[in-house]
Amino acid sequence: MANSLERRSGVSLWRQIADQILQSIAVGDFAENAALPPEVALAERYGVNRHTVRSAIAALVQDGVLRAEQGRGTFVLSRKRLSYPIGARTRFSEGLQGQASERRSVLLESAVEPASRRVAEGLGLARGSTVIRLETRGEADGQPVSRATGWFDAARFAGIDAAMAETGSVTASFRRFGIGDYLRQSTVLSARHADAADLADLDLQPGAIVLVTVAVNVTPDGQPIQFAETRFPAERVELKISAL
Amino acid sequence: MANSLERRSGVSLWRQIADQILQSIAVGDFAENAALPPEVALAERYGVNRHTVRSAIAALVQDGVLRAEQGRGTFVLSRKRLSYPIGARTRFSEGLQGQASERRSVLLESAVEPASRRVAEGLGLARGSTVIRLETRGEADGQPVSRATGWFDAARFAGIDAAMAETGSVTASFRRFGIGDYLRQSTVLSARHADAADLADLDLQPGAIVLVTVAVNVTPDGQPIQFAETRFPAERVELKISAL
DNA sequence: GAAATTTGTCCATTGATATAGACAATTATA
DNA sequence: TATAATTGTCTATATCAATGGACAAATTTC
Structure with missing residues (x-):
């Protein structure tokens, strides 16, 4: 079920990853208030560089869906759809x-x-x-x-x-x-x-x-x-x- | 009704324009078999460079939605949804x-x-x-x-x-x-x-x-x-x- | 307190995206 | 037949997107 990504699609990888994280939250794969897998793990799962994952997370933090805490992890805030x-x-x-x-x-x-x-x-x-x-x-x-x-x-x-x-x-x-x-x-x-x-x-x-x-x-x-x-x-x- | 575009969104401008052209076809703004407005006109409408419009059109040509003919214009092939x-x-x-x-x-x-x-x-x-x-x-x-x-x-x-x-x-x-x-x-x-x-x-x-x-x-x-x-x-x- | 884990911030490099301009090639029109 | 309109190709440049690596900062764990 690990959805892969499309390169040179006109949709940047960080946005595709952000979309998939949102989807995972909606489906329940990433539970509310729980920590996301660490950035290195996500990078490996999606087959991209850690910085690319960070861009996706930054967008979702900006959007109020996630909260990142240095040293602790990144947490799911968002309520269900x-x-x-x-x-x-x-x-x-x-x-x-x-x-x-x-x-x-x-x-x-x-x-x-x-x-x-x-x-x-x-x-x-x-x-x-x-x-x-x-x-x-x-x-x-x-x-x-x-x-x-x-x-x-x-x-x-x-x-x-x-x-x-x-x-x-x-x-x-x-x-x-x-x-x-x-x-x-x-x-x-x-x-x-x-x-x-x-x-x-x-x-x-x-x-x-x-x-x-x-x-x-x-x-x-x-x-x-x-x-x-x-x-x-x-x-x-x-x-x-x-x-x- | 001229929908504008979003920059540094993670979705490239050419893809956003391609989406809007598809939408315009579906809604009937661009009629079937008719010519699209010329590239320069589209570029002006969307506020981008002509080359960016060309990228959007190229994607839709690749996708079988449009057909471009040098000297004549670009035409809508696609049937309705x-x-x-x-x-x-x-x-x-x-x-x-x-x-x-x-x-x-x-x-x-x-x-x-x-x-x-x-x-x-x-x-x-x-x-x-x-x-x-x-x-x-x-x-x-x-x-x-x-x-x-x-x-x-x-x-x-x-x-x-x-x-x-x-x-x-x-x-x-x-x-x-x-x-x-x-x-x-x-x-x-x-x-x-x-x-x-x-x-x-x-x-x-x-x-x-x-x-x-x-x-x-x-x-x-x-x-x-x-x-x-x-x-x-x-x-x-x-x-x-x-x-x- | 030391080590491990995890996020945050640099720097540098490469490729995709977007802009700009010039001109060629093809077709339609006056 | 010349002119205009339109798509196609090329060069150049700047910015965004993505990779890679190194290390700092904060937190948890041993």
Whole structure:
């Protein structure tokens, strides 16, 4: 199971090693609060120079995942990844219950704009219809765990931006428009490297991976009410697809 | 929407640009069969030297995504990503119907071994029970699109390796053991950089990203019968979480 | 207190990455 | 046919990434 590395790949060895250490922590190979194997041992395991391992560790220390103590060793700080549920009734705040003591959704920005083709199709609107775009960030225990862009039909949901700003909850905002329940119709999932915006929004180190979901929420009778793209930091979040 | 880049990130600029070009193709910003913007324009857009863009393009040409023609331009070859459905009745071959003319599942390796803690928990077996492990690769139109490791209770499914080798289908193999229908109980999703094994198995370029699902299949009355980890190349596959 | 273990800091060298500029080769266009 | 646009190749230089070695500093162990 000792995953090997790829040279001249465009991804530096120290970053690949940092990724593998993160993976080992997530899987449980490196236990929380325990010491990592010493640098020389890791260097041998990965078949690289000790300095290269040190670069990987330095990045993870910078990232708050590890703590190095001279003479003693290097220790695992990080908690496990959050498991974010995806199902018919996916809601941000409920999903993380029990996994994080404090969680909230912050409205970063809102705008009114014409719908792109993609958004119009998702919401079942005519191309060029006016939509409201909301940019939000989800946080759990003060750490960003999601970054969403949501679109709503401006004709039907005028003022939803204010409602979101006030309540901080999509569910609560929908309630003001007479929508007591809604369902997730579809979710399409992909993954890519974080771009500069992701890095800033999610407080990630360069080179990180983000999970991307594109989803449509509908009323119980099937009317699309929200089209959303959400980015999750793969190192902090996994998605649990629950029975729908 | 011009995503910027991160320097000294451990991920080289040419690879970040290659990723973004792939993304642009997938999203439809760069249409199929159309010419990419010229190298100088791309260099300006990304704020890098023309040679850096050329490195990115060279990698994608090598990868069969682009074709460069001197004097004419650089053209998009690649088809869209496959959309792989995940739902209660996820089956490999059915899911890709209509998206690929030829699809199959190849048995790479099988083994009988004691269950790890993770596998035993997933299958509801005692720690150390004997399980059969099957390593398979899914292919669509000759290109690898998935790489799965599946575990089965050896006591109940003795000989399933032979059945898989013969039929090439999990569904057909289950039928031989009297299981006409089965459901997906849970799916946990994450993403990471491809390791050396992924690169070889999925025919990827170093630095690629893989989507990872960990799933449990159960009989209609809820008995776990299969525990599986599947890796998908994120550049070729997206996962569509479907309603049931 | 001495020895062993482990992280931290130097120096030097090599190869990959990125920038810069110039010009050749090929194709499309006026 | 000349000109422009575009990809291909070459040289040179600076920085990052990775290796190798030596030794210092802090901690634990004997």
